[in-house]
Amino acid sequence: MFSLEFDLNTLQTIPLFNNIINSLHDGVLIADQDGIVKYVNSAYLRLTGVSSRDVLHKQIEEVRPGARLPEVLKTGKPLLGIRRKVRSIEYIADISPILLGGKVVGAISIVRDITEITELSGKLKDFTHKVQELSNRVRQIHRAQYDFSDIIGSSPEIRKAKTLAQRAAAGDSPVLILGESGSGKELFAHAIHKAGPRCNAPFVAVNCAAFSPQLLASELFGYEQGSFTGALRGGKMGLFEIASGGCLFLDEIGDMEYDLQSKLLRVLETGEFMRIGGTKPVQVDVRILSATNREISSLIRESKFREDLSYRLNVIPLTIPPLRTRIEDIPLLVDFFLERLSRRRGKRYAVSPPAINILNQYDYPGNVRELFNILEFAANMSDTGEIMPKDLPILSKVRPQISVRRALTAAARASEKDMISRALKNYGNSVDGKRKAAGYLGISLATLYNKIRQYDL
Template identity: 35%
Template sequence: MNYNKDFAVINASTNVREALDTIIQASIRLLVIESEGKPVGVCDSFHLLMQKDQPEQKVVFHTDFILTTSKDIFSLANDNFSYALIEDDTGEIIGWMDQKSVEIDHLKQAYSKDLGAITTDLEAIVDSIYDEVLVVDSLGKIIRVSNRSTHQLWGVDPETVIGQNILELEEKGWFKPSVTRKVLEEKKKISIVQHNRLGRKILAVGNPVFNQKNELERIVIASRDITAVKKLEEELEEAKTLKEKYRKEVDILKKVQHGNEKKIIYQSEQIKNLMFEVERVARVESTVTLYGESGVGKELFAQAIHQLSPRAENPFIRINCGSIPENLLESELFGYEKGAFTGALSNGKKGLFELANEGTLFLDEIGELPLNLQVKLLRAIQEREIMKIGGSKAIPINIRIITATNKNLEEMVSQGTFREDLFYRIHVIPLFIPPLRERIADIEPIVYHFLEYYNERFSSKKYFSEDAMEVLKTYKWPGNIRQLQNVTERAMVVTAEQMITANDLVKILDNRQKNQHPVEVHTIIPLQHAVQDTERQLLQLALLKYKTLTKVAEVLEVSQPTISRLYNKLKNSLQVR
């Protein structure tokens, strides 16, 4: 175990200036705070630098640390703490580790055990793919062959060549060049590609074996088909890449779901990549703006950023700027002093900015914020302080702000409905959440999540048939995940049978479209336009009800190639996918 030794012990009464001098002179990253001879907290260099503006104040330190020994530390890998102080047998602190380092070292130990098992498996795999292993003496005489040898490389049973000289077999044209000859000449491990008499390429590896006098005694030769080796290397590399990818995804999911009852369910590459962005963004304090259509789950992503950030243990406060009347919005955001206006509470009220102090404030539908409040929001972001209604003293705040909108803020700036200076303050890190219709791979796992939730809630065991699931995947979902949840719940309530079919969903999704486009003409239009419009309407209705183009062709009484050509021609104008 590698623990850090760059620390110093200071008294709890030490001020910030003295602590900074200690860190700089000793070139350390961590201070251990003691009181009455016992550690009571820790303060790393980052948090100490945050206090540099108050040099004469006592050092503010964290108390979320643990005391442990080097042999017990990994048993605490799943505990919540910032730092672990490591003691020796006498109780003296000899080093420290942060929680992430403990977790990583713990994972390394676990992976070491896994790698041991993997090594055993790989040895078995390698042994099984070797076409031949043989041993020759220092003169090239074949003395042993492996029991896994086949006739593929020699054209004969290898056991029949025991006792023959492998150099003579090379001269007879059985293979060339000889790896044995090169090992004898260079006295080191040699790898070459041979061509055998059957026209195959063989990777031959010769390993010299020396005795105690450093004299060449044996040569162990492993020969195998080079195609099989390349395939194994590619598969092994792919497995390593996938393992690392899944490990990162699991790590992110563990942290996102911790303390968050609402889960981000996904399988698509778009959201996987977005989650990696969320993890990176969460580490910094920059303002984030989430863009996405209504119902895509912007609040869930805001909560994920909060949960992955250093502020995770502090408040996450949300306000929808479009759902509160303008005359009340200012008091909700900034609060008010007692007697500030008629009807105000006698003791005044804290605003959401104040309630979110040390945590995260999520301003949903930021585009709905009135212009007069945009000015106050800009000041709060820039100055890191707020003024209550009726107040005369500014209140300092330390919050992270995340905003979200389904509007184009740049267009609003050009139209004069959104302040340009505020736009640049909140548009530091924009994240774009794709609509559900652009990530079809997410629909099925989300549906299963809702099924499980409502089955438990309604004490039922309902499920979607295969064709019903295909309908869900091909629908456009203008209301995104919120609409998908609504349709899932409605289907489970109104369907009498346990299995929800495609016909059940069509009644829900298409009940207002059945007579939406009747074949009627009320004005003169080109005949070709009328034909195309009718074809499009028929194809759209059929695709909503049936899951394959083959079935659509059957019910429309045309050939499958005809319907395929029609689909490719009209797919960009269809309301289903």
Template identity: 35%
Template sequence: MIDYEAILGSLFDIVHVTDAEGRTLYCSSGYREYFGIDPEEMIGKPIEDFYHRGYFSPTITMRVIRDKKKVQTIQTTGQSRKLFVEGTPIWDKDGNFSGVVNTSIDITDQEKLHQELNEIKYIGTLYQSEITKERGRQKGSATLVYRSPSMQQVAAMAEKLAQVESSMILLGESGVGKGVLAKYIHECSPRTDKPFVHINCGAIPETLLESELFGYEKGAFTGADKDGKSGLIEKANGGTLFLDEIGEMPPGLQVKLLTVLQEKTITPVGSSVPRKVDVKLITATNKNLRQMVKEGKFREDLYYRIHVVPLEIPPLRERREEIPLLVHYFLEVFCERYSLRRQLSESCYRILEEYDWPGNVRELENVVERLVVTSHEELITPAQIPRYIHSQESSETSGVKVERVMQMQEAMEEVERQLLQRAFELHKTTTKVAEVLGISQPSASRKLRKWVFSRE
């Protein structure tokens, strides 16, 4: 006879099952070790009771019950253990929500390793933690933190492209992490022990950009160093050159960059003698270069040279499942940096997860740093979250309005109709509608036929 509990125990450290109201139906024997709770004591009781008694924080069961979708978080137990917890809704054969199953993996040792080595790699997640990033004069770690299928594909492609010499361009909105991904590609490449030079083409004044990129000979211009100066491209020789905001490069320098790619040479300002260089080129932009080519603002021949392999990073709002992981990661980084001890309340995670983050990961990082350094207490509460983030939450949750008094059943049906109609307008397929609403695909099809398709 198959021992299902032994199988579950080999896959996860903790398994916990509740009904649709959050009452415990099953919990594995590991609860005593990780939480200090007798598993038998939990059977039939609401999981929230044990959360309020301080056995663990945060809790995700009620979030799964409320949102009817999968939720992940990092949980701290009363035994000072760190767990990666994933809560998954359970549906019966008719598509009705019937409970929650939480699976937990102990990452305490990984947390300690992160503190010692300044890097993080959580067991049970799809984190990739193999890149580094210069911070001041020290070479620390820049962690590629991801969980979503879209970022799994990006990371897998980045690792593959790191092994070839083809030029590549990273696309995406400002703040999505193009610089981090570029460094990740470098660290995964055979050039990892060679220089990685990051140049922001939009941050250097146009008058200085040429001499900074290509260097200059002594006496090349008034104010030049008497001994001349090597350019940043030459400093990347043998390694990786990352040109961020490539769309900001002036047309004159675009011609010289094309020469670098075609001839693998540079000519410093004031010199007529080219120098050989060998660099792997990665570029990045948040602009539409194809449109710029049509408008004559970007050279077509250079466009095709750098656009050999495009790699697009999705905005954070399209991979919300990564927000709790990123929040936790940045919380640990800034707590360590400022020698502080801070935690976010469960409601803070919910508010941050629902915000659209127009500034993407960079904005999220800044907000977490702000919360850490401005909080006077160890527990950070929603009151400390910037008002503009609350404002979006308020505007989004105000979509359902009561215009007249009606029967409760009628009101619930109206809300269901609006949700289905809005979800179908956004996602177009019953499969995606089912996913975002947290219901089964047959239920989504049936409800859409009732409330949406029948009215078309």
């Protein structure tokens, strides 16, 4: 008749058997078909905190209360992943039957220490919580500050721009915002994101003209530890990763270095990139909004901007009108800015009619940004809170003939619109017809398309 105890005794006479079993990091307990413990190794004793004389040749249920081994002896089915804890040690037991000729003659329990894993799991949960907190803080830092109600104006030009921007906001396509410096391109970018489907995700803005090519690359794509001298320990997450799920606003995109444009194009086409010094691709899901005050078509002709990148960025072109073309918006903007200054300073400000007349005559090369600068200067110079002509820094720059020049400019625009309308009528609205019309007018096809949008033809 088979004796498990006899076979274990025989095994233990084999040279190195005990050394091999006792060198295991996992604990081993063997019991016969009656649940009598026949063998334990040193790891089992260490993990469970018992001595060999406490368990050997004794009923398993007596020395290990709650043991599941008898259940395995009874059913002949293994039990895996049983969690137990003794004092500060946590372990998992896998119990399997020992079969001979289809009959259960004993059971073996393999015990694995998971104390360190449990501690690491707890630390991982803590770190995950901290990462989530930091992620929430990042979302608070990188979020859109303005919406369409912050875009002040009632002129046809600004209403047309807002309408197009609101339609663009509803989708997920790239938007290229064109306009002079200070015209409000970033304001429109904020509003588009805030009104779009990604509004609860980050809005990250970066000025491409403010960094050297190398520094801009590290800002956009991040870097791995040790990738270059001065790299932070642990590396750095790039703005693409921070903006993932939301929008990345690339201001002054026309100033981006040519070689870096290739890397940007790859991200737009594949949705992935590699950190500087990295070897693993990083997947991102980002909507791109970009802006420039430069003529992209001219940059392409000068080989300073990639034409294929322009196709990716310029899916929805949005032109912001300069302030000099929407004079009727100046009083509204003045009221808005003076209200802001009044709240900030705790003092009421107003503009006298003569001062408004001067403001209406100025050309504003710096656009809305310059108007606010003028008003802030005037508020500081005002003795009473009512801004007079003498308080305006542009007083010496405004001449009566300016209003004449404005009339001439308006007449020139009307004449240009009429010429383009006639050319289109003569040559047709097909692509070939527009190309012929552009040749007749002596302008590029891209300029013709811009004029068609400008004059709503």
